[in-house]
Amino acid sequence: MFQSRDEFLRWLRSIEKKWQSKWREAHLFEANLKPGAPKFYITVPYPYANGPLHIGHGRTYTIGDIVARYKRLRGFNVLYPMAFHITGTPIMAFSEMISRGDQKTISMYREYIKLYVEDEYKVEEILESFKNPLNLAVFFAERIQRDFEELGYSIDWRRKFHTGEPIYHNFVTWQFYKLMDKGLITRGEHIVTYCLLHQQPEGEDDILDADVNPVEIVEFTAVKFKLEDSDVYLLAGTLRPETLLGAVNMWINPQVEYVVFKWRGDKYIVSNEAFLKLKYQYPEEEFIVIKTISGRELLGKYALSPLNQKRLLILPAQFVDPDNATGIVYSEPSDAPYDYVALVELKRNPDLLKEYGIDPSQVTSIEPVKIIDIPGIKGHHAEEVVKNAGIESQNDPRLEEITSEVYKEQFYKGIIRVDDPEFNGLSVRDAREKMKNKLYMQGYAIPFYELNRKAWCRAKGKIIVAKISGQWFINYNLEWLKSKAREIILSNKLIVIPSKYTKQFLDVLDWLDKRPCARKRGIGTKLPWDSEWIIESLSDSTIYMAFYTIAHIIREKGIQPNMLIPEVFDYVFLGQGDVSDVSTKSGIPVSVLEEMRREFMYWYPVDQRHTGIPHISNHLTFYILHHIALFPMEQWPRIISLNETVIREGAKMSKSKGNVIPLRHVTTMYSADLFRLYIAWAAELDSVLDWREAEVLRVLDNIMRFTNITKQAVETACEERGYDIFTRWFMSKFNEIIEKATVMLENMEIRKYIQYVFFDVLTLVDKYRELKGLDYICGVKEILREWITLLNPVIPHLTEEINSWLGSSEFLSVSSWPEVKKPIEEDLVILVDNIDKVISDIREIIALLKKPVNTVYIIIAPEWKREIARLVLSGVQLKMIIEAMKTKFGLKGREIEIVDAFNTYKKMDKADLERIAKTTSKREYEVMLAVTNYLQRKLGVNISIIWEEEARHRSIPRAERALPLKPALYIE
RNA sequence: GCGGGGGUGCCCGAGCUUGGUCAAAGGGGUCGGGCUUAGGACCCGAUGGCGUAGGCCUGCGUGGGUUCAAAUCCCACCCCCCGCACCA
Structure with a gap:
């Protein structure tokens, strides 16, 4: 009998190790082709190997394993493979930062390594090796595999690979040729975040703090205001082109340097910073600098509003940031708090105006023009909120917040009131779109892209928005593709579990458009027809489940990367081409090609793919679409199942909070079976799971109790004897549970299944003991074998151990699921259960x-x-x-x-x-x-x-x- | 904004798809009892209100509605959480 948690946990861990090695020695989970036997192919997306995984990942893989193990007990030939993802920029970026000596990254990785390596000297050595990104990836891939093995996952490891391997590159290459053939590949312009230091596009992974403070690209409308009596245009950037009709003056920062330049046959003025950005946004065009001028030189002049030729006085304003949009803005003080405050300030300060050579009377006459109606606002919206807040200076930081409030309110509730019938009566939202398009169409404005905040890359290089030409895309916006996807979802040929996520798939199909599928840096496969580009990491991971079916054969037969020519995959996956021709061309023997083909045809399609909710809008949808695009209908996905995320003690797990529990700790501090039981039981798939230490320990206590009961049952010698009323009731109840639990598992209601087969059976045993007395243990012994089989998918190690106590020399993990024994004596169940009611x-x-x-x-x-x-x-x-x-x-x-x-x-x-x-x-x-x-x-x-x-x-x-x-x- | 999910008893959390068996599973906490030298663990009981016979009343975000009957269905409102991409 186990008394203390510590003692029990130590024992549990020791038997877990034991059974893992027994399974391994027996090659128990290596799935081989069994013609005629029903197969079940389940996959969970391979992990990204840039660091240790945590219990949130563990939830997903554990659920995958429970399904795999259950199906195995149901008599299916089950394949559950795993590989590792290393494609993309993060691994490279981290490796670079380590090389560069970035202390934060180095100490983070030092901690990661220490999870697995004790020897301090060794740790530093490994850290040093991470300067090569491949070493980093391989190190964690190996550790993750070990974590998975220690959790008892029934994975066929012979089929593992990582996405940086040449054989995988060849597979992806084939896939992209196919996508090209099917017309999914297009090329065009693309707006990106771009690092001026590295002179290349850089995304969230490379930008400082972008994970916590996201960087977004916003489109300004840069409106052309002709300087009066000249041939030069001021380019004034705005996010609210619909307010152009209410513009009353222009703002220029007198302390800033501006550039006069020639472009597209006209002359323009923008700030220095904006000029640089402009060149990156129109990369193939010619810009000629004429001269630089101080902002001060422009003050007091007039600019003409393009639509109504209204004369707008150019006035000084400090709030104008040369590094935001064009560094020039027009003023619409009725609705823009900044404009309003700046105008009032100027009116109050005639000396300043005189200093700039502006006659104060010119300014006094400038009044806001109301063009937007908002319910509940009679006067000028900006004036009202500024006065309410008591803001007096354009440098007041509160203006930022007030501005966004005003903008938001106007966007949803505002109606335009102007003379121009084209815009009068439109909502702000519609007017904005219409005005923008009109200005672009008539050549009065150009788009100017800017970031929502200032951003730098991790090496402190400035990030701006640039336009890439010649970007490669996968075009998902093809009707034949999308309609087939919709059809299989709606007709339940593709089943989504839990079903409430079905709609999300349909929604994604609606908005999914072109997706950039290659970048100029990162780890991965080169685009076969344009080797400057590397295939992006989600685009290379859409049909790799097909690769699992042959990966072990490629290894065993020693097939070299150069032999994996596209014709090989055409034959193996699509049955195209003449096998002897393919053999001659590739150098792979006919028999091996045929073996691969058989293997693929046996395992495909993927019966179930299980992963987290966040994959719906990207990976899973690509997975569906690529299968539809490349494979015949019989090979399309059948079931997609999903689970929510994991939080800890009510709070999100995050590196910054330092509350992430790595999977490694599960096997050192808890136990595999404890983790599996808790993580699978603590929440249903569609709800967020809260990892609560106190609950985990309680589950541990229950596992201990379970173990003690079963141990006692095994050790008690029981004689054959007739069943009394209580035993018959007990058996009936247990059989009811088998029935219900099986249904639950078939529906992927794993929490309920565990509630039945673990917690409810424990309660049932208690009740039975109360009714029956000490002799109860023999009743338990009677159901023991079935009980542990029911529990085997969740706590495989402990149940294998108990099975061995029962004298079995076979593995429980490959035995068979219990049948419900009839008759269930329903009247007894009703009557005995009714006793509780009588008692109360x-x-x-x-x-x-x-x-x-x-x-x-x-x-x-x-x-x-x-x-x-x-x-x-x-x-x-x-x-x-x-x-x-x-x-x-x-x-x-x-x-x-x-x-x-x-x-x-x-x-x-x-x-x-x-x-x-x-x-x-x-x-x-x-x-x-x-x-x-x-x-x-x-x-x-x-x-x-x-x-x-x-x-x-x-x-x-x-x-x-x-x-x-x-x-x-x-x-x- | 668009899309999705959710608000349940002191707390966490089931149930609502297929309305009644729901005063509402299961934990936790609290109170009482047992066990124990004591504590922990464990076991038993209580935990909305009222009631000297198994009953009644109130009740599942707020306000309406449908129904013989609503936590469960419909409508409106308030509040909270998540995703919105080119990133794994």
């Missing part, structure tokens, strides 16, 4: 009486009362019932009692009536008699079981109130 009734009454109690009479209703219930249930009329009762039970003269019973049943729920109908009074009496001792013990009173008729003879009060399943009670 008795307790309630005793508590109310507040008197000492000697004896409780439990008075059982006669069979005729049940018969009435049955008749009511089958809809027989009262009259008929009375007649039947009279003849069958001799109840002449007791018609009132019959009517009473009839009325009672009429009011009852159908389910209750059915329970009554399924039992007999004789059985009810027997059961009550059998539990008499139990009741006496439990309630601490004398119990007397007595038939109603007899009780009436003995004039025991209340006897006539007896009903089936609700005996009358009289308390003395």
Whole structure:
């Protein structure tokens, strides 16, 4: 018997190790082709090997493993493979940062390595090796594999690979040729975040703090305002082109340097910073610098609004940031708080104006023009909020927040009120779109891209927005593709579990468009027709499940990368080409090619793919679409199942909080089976799972209790003997649980399945012990083998161990799922379960009486009362019932009692009536008699079981109130 | 904004798809009892209100509605969480 958690955990870990090595030695989970046997192919996306995985990942892989193990017990030939993803920029970026000596990264990785390596010297050596990204990836891939093995996952490791391997590159190359053939590849312009230091596009992974403070690209409309009496245009950037009609002046920062340049045959002015950005956004065009000027030189001049030729005075403003958009803005003080405040400030400060050579009277006459109606705002919106907030200076930081509030409110509620019929009456939202397009179309404006915040790369290089030309895309916006995807989802040819996520797939299909599929840096496969480009990491991971089916053959037969020419994959995956030609061309023997083809045809399609919710909008949708694009219908995905994320003690796990539990700790600090049971039980798939230490320990206590019970059962010698009433009840209940648990597992309701087979069975055993006494353990022994089989998918190690205690020399993990043993004695189940209700009734009454109690009479209703219930249930009329009762039970003269019973049943729920109908009074009496001792013990009173008729003879009060399943009670 | 999910008893959390068996599973906490030298663990009982006979009343975000009957269905409102891409 285990007493302490520590002792038990140590033991648990030791048997986990033992069984893992036994499974490994037996090659138990290596799935080989068995012609004729039903197969089940389940995959979970391979992990990205840039660091240790945590318990959130563990949830997903554990669920995959539970399904794999369950299907195996159901007699399927199951393939559950795994590989490692190293494509993309993060691994490279981390490796570069380590090379560069970035202390944060170095200490982070040092901690990661220490999870697996104790020797300090070794740790530094490994860290040093990470300067080569491949070493980093391979190190973690190997550790993740070890983590997975230590969690007992039933993976066929022969098929593993990583995405940086040449054989994988060849596979991806083939795939991209195919996509090209099918017309999914296009090329065009693309707007990206771009690092000026590295002179290349850099995404979230490379940008400082982008994970916590996301960087977004926003489109400004840069409006051309012609300087009066010149041929030069000011380019004023705005996010709200619809306010152009309310522009009353221009803002220039006098302290900033501007550039006058020639472009597209015209002359323009923008800030220095903006000029640089412009060149990156129009990379193939010619810009000629004419001169630089100070902002001050422009003050006091007039610019003409392009639509109405209104003269706008150029005024000074400090809030104008040269490094935001074009460094020039127009002023619409009615709606823009900054504009309003700056204007008021200027009016209050004529000296400053004079200093810049501007006549203050010119400014006094500038008034906001109201062009937007907002419910509840009479005057100028900007004025109102600025005054409410008491803001006086354009340098007040609160302006930022106020501005976004005003913008938001106007966007949703604002209506344009202007003379121009084209815009009058439009919502702000519509007007913005319309104005922008109009300005672009008529050549009055150009798009100018800017970031939502200032950003730098990890090496402190400035990030701007640039346009890449010649970007390669995968075009998912093809009707033939999308409609097929919709069709299989809607017709349930592709099943989504839990089904509530089905709609999300359909939604994604609606908005999914072109996706850039290659970048100029990172680890990965080169684009076969344009070797400057490397295929991006989600685009190379869409149909790799096909690769698992042949990966081990490639290794075993020593097939070299150069032999894996596209024709090989055409043959293996699509059955195209003549096998001997392919053999000649590739150098792979015909027999091997045929073997690969057989293997693929046997395992494909993927029966189930399981992963996390966040993959719906990208990977999973690509997975579906690529299969549709490249394979015949028979090979398309069948089931996609999903689970939510994991949090810890109510808080999100994150590196910055330092509350991430790595999988490594599961096997050193907890145990595999404990983890598996907890993580699979603590929440249903579609809800976020909260890892709570206290709960984990409680589950541990239960596993310990379970182990102790089973141990005792194994060690007790039991004789063959007949089943008494309680044992029959126990068996029936257990068989009901088998039935229900099986249904739950088939529906992927894993939490409920575990609730039944673990927690409910434990409770059942307790109850059985109470009823039956010490002898109960023999009943447990009887169901033990089936019980541990039911639990095997979740806690495979412990159940294998118990199975060995039972003297079995076979692996439980490849045995078979228990069948439900009939008959389940439903009447016994109802009657014994009903005892709890009787007990609580008795307790309630005793508590109310507040008197000492000697004896409780439990008075059982006669069979005729049940018969009435049955008749009511089958809809027989009262009259008929009375007649039947009279003849069958001799109840002449007791018609009132019959009517009473009839009325009672009429009011009852159908389910209750059915329970009554399924039992007999004789059985009810027997059961009550059998539990008499139990009741006496439990309630601490004398119990007397007595038939109603007899009780009436003995004039025991209340006897006539007896009903089936609700005996009358009289308390003395 | 668009799309998705959710608000349940002191707390966590089931149930709502297929309305009644739901005062509402299961934990936790709290209270009482057992066991114990004591504590822990474990076991038993109680834990919305009222009631001297198994009952009644109130109740599952707020306000309406449908129904003989609603935590469960419909409508409106309030609040919370997640995703919106080219990134794994």
